[in-house]
Amino acid sequence: MVLVHGLGGSAINWLGVGPSLALRYRVLAPDLAGFGETPPVTGVTGLAAQQGLLDRFLRSIAGGPAIVVGNSMGGLVAMMEAAVEPGRVSHLVLAAPAQPTPRRGRVDLEVLAVFATYAMPWLGPWYMRRRAARLGPEGLVREMLRLCCVDPSRVAPDVRAAHVALAAARLARMPWATDAFLDATRSLLSALRRRRRFYSMVDRVAAPCLIIQGAGDRLVPLAASRELARRRPDWKLEVFDGIGHVPQLEAPGRFVETTERWLGGAA
Numbered sequence: 356m357v358l359v360h361g362l363g364g365s366a367i368n369w370l371g372v373g374p375s376l377a378l379r380y381r382v383l384a385p386d387l388a389g390f391g392e393t394p395p396v397t398g399v400t401g402l403a404a405q406q407g408l409l410d411r412f413l414r415s416i417a418g419g420p421a422i423v424v425g426n427s428m429g430g431l432v433a434m435m436e437a438a439v440e441p442g443r444v445s446h447l448v449l450a451a452p453a454q455p456t457p458r459r460g461r462v463d464l465e466v467l468a469v470f471a472t473y474a475m476p477w478l479g480p481w482y483m484r485r486r487a488a489r490l491g492p493e494g495l496v497r498e499m500l501r502l503c504c505v506d507p508s509r510v511a512p513d514v515r516a517a518h519v520a521l522a523a524a525r526l527a528r529m530p531w532a533t534d535a536f537l538d539a540t541r542s543l544l545s546a547l548r549r550r551r552r553f554y555s556m557v558d559r560v561a562a563p564c565l566i567i568q569g570a571g572d573r574l575v576p577l578a579a580s581r582e583l584a585r586r587r588p589d590w591k592l593e594v595f596d597g598i599g600h601v602p603q604l605e606a607p608g609r610f611v612e613t614t615e616r617w618l619g620g621a622a
Contacts, residue, residue, distance in 0.1 A: 356380040357417055359409060361427025361453070361601075362543060363499070363536055365391030365521055368426060370514045371607035372614075379615065380422065385412050387429070389535025391521065400535040401542030402428075406435040413443040420445040422618065426603060427574065428453045428543055438559040447564040448614050451575045451600050453543060455550045457582050463573040466502070473540045483533050492522035503600040505571040510604050554586060564590040565617045567610065569598035591617060 356376060360368040366384035376382050386393040388408050389400035397404065409432055413421055423444050425433030430452025437444040456462055473479045487495060496518045500507035525532045546553065564587065568580040577594065584592035593613050595602050603610045 356382045356422040356424060357409075357413060358382065358384040359423060359425040359429030359433050360384070360387065360390065361425075361429045362539055363390070364426070364429070367391070367514070367517045367521060368601065369603060370517055371511055372603045372611050375607070375611045376614070383412075383417060385409070385416075387432070387539075389531060389539060394529075395531055395535045395538075398534075400539045402432060402435065402539075402546055403542075405432045405539070406439065409433070409436050410440055410443065413440075417443075422446040422448065424448040424450070424614070425452060426450040426601060428539065431543070431546070434560055435556060437562045438556045441559075441561045444562045446618060447560065447562045448567065448617075449564060450567045450602050450610070451569060451572050451580070452566065452583070453547065453575065454579050454583055455547050455553055456576055457578050460576050460578045462576075466573055469502075470540065470544060473537055474544055479537045479540075480533055483536070487526055492519045492526060495522045500604075502573060504605045505569070505597055505599045506605065509606070511607075514604060557583065557587060560587075565614065566590060566592045567602050567613060568592065568594050569600060569602050569605070570594050570596045571598055572600045574600045593617075 358366070358369040358373065360366060365386050369384045373382050373384060387405045389395035413436070420443060423433040423436065425431070430449040431454065433444070433447055433449065434452065437447055472482050490498060496515060500510060500515070504510065566580050566584060568575070568577055570577050580592060584590055595606055595609060598606050
């Protein structure tokens with residue numbers, strides 16, 4: 356089982372569920388290019404580069420068809436890999452996967468403003484540097500959890516502490532982190548504008564799929580995952596009421612139970 360984090364995240368996004376899943380599966384959680392401890396070797400951290408990294412990881416480390424679990428951008432990268440290399444992905448579990456918002460769907464205005472800022476070539480880097488200097492590691496994690504969770508207090512203290520430690524490391528010794536994040540963000544936004552291409556990719560996915568979606572998600576509206584499940588009626592949609600964008604952090608027990616129940620004997 357390979358766990359793929361989302362935009363701005365890292366392998367530690369899975370600390371709340373990894374140990375429990377590892378009781379039954381061989382669990383691996385890479386840092387994508389430009390995130391966590393993986394530097395952007397080529398300087399490119401867009402979706403194509405992330406899918407290429409995941410493909411190499413599955414081929415050389417996982418060593419066979421894997422259950423791929425992806426959150427947010429990681430869910431989109433997982434779908435891309437399953438569409439391009441179906442032999443490497445046996446099952447998909449998508450937690451709030453990045454996807455186009457339905458044309459009549461409601462968009463969170465704060466989220467829209469933040470991502471519009473990230474997309475601006477000169478404003479994005481300035482905003483991120485100013486924000487990091489103002490908030491520091493603790494504040495950055497607090498704001499991330501506020502945006503991504505319905506109730507940030509549900510995140511375990513040790514998991515929160517690990518995120519703060521990584522935020523401090525990024526500020527202290529990862530000068531490439533801001534550029535990597537912004538490059539990935541722009542690539543993601545560009546991909547989500549191409550609705551026809553996105554759903555064509557979805558149609559090519561052969562692996563069985565479970566979608567786990569928080570009803571209180573501000574970044575990926577529930578309506579988007581309902582539309583995805585409508586287009587792929589063979590995929591299973593599980594909705595977590597009162598949960599936000601990172602169900603593996605906010606409701607880890609339910610996340611593990613739901614995933615393992617759906618997978619059944621796929622160990």
